[in-house]
Amino acid sequence: MGGHPLAKKQTSAQKAHKQSEVRRLHNKAIKSTCRTVVKQFVEAVQAKDQAAAEAKLKAVVSTLDSARTKGVLTRNAVARKKSRMTKLYNVSFAAPAK
Numbered sequence: 001m002g003g004h005p006l007a008k009k010q011t012s013a014q015k016a017h018k019q020s021e022v023r024r025l026h027n028k029a030i031k032s033t034c035r036t037v038v039k040q041f042v043e044a045v046q047a048k049d050q051a052a053a054e055a056k057l058k059a060v061v062s063t064l065d066s067a068r069t070k071g072v073l074t075r076n077a078v079a080r081k082k083s084r085m086t087k088l089y090n091v092s093f094a095a096p097a098k
Contacts (some may be wrong), residue, residue, distance in 0.1 A: 030072045037063045045092045
């Protein structure tokens with residue numbers, strides 16, 4: 001009937017561990033991408049390159065929203081990070097008051 005007579009059956013704990021390991025690596029990759037994009041945005045702001053910073057800000061928002069959709073980051077964490085990045089952009093490139 002079944003598989004090989006000497007095949008050892010996998011326990012549910014072993015399967016759960018295998019699944020959690022796959023998830024951990026997947027989440028780690030997504031978080032790493034988020035950090036990289038944020039770092040690039042901050043570097044663009046520090047270089048006073050408004051056009052690049054604006055493009056990077058869009059990328060940051062997109063990447064964070066994607067991470068949220070996949071359940072890697074919580075809604076509030078994403079909102080907080082987006083808010084801080086937008087604030088950094090607005091403060092850095094605000095028109096000088098007269």
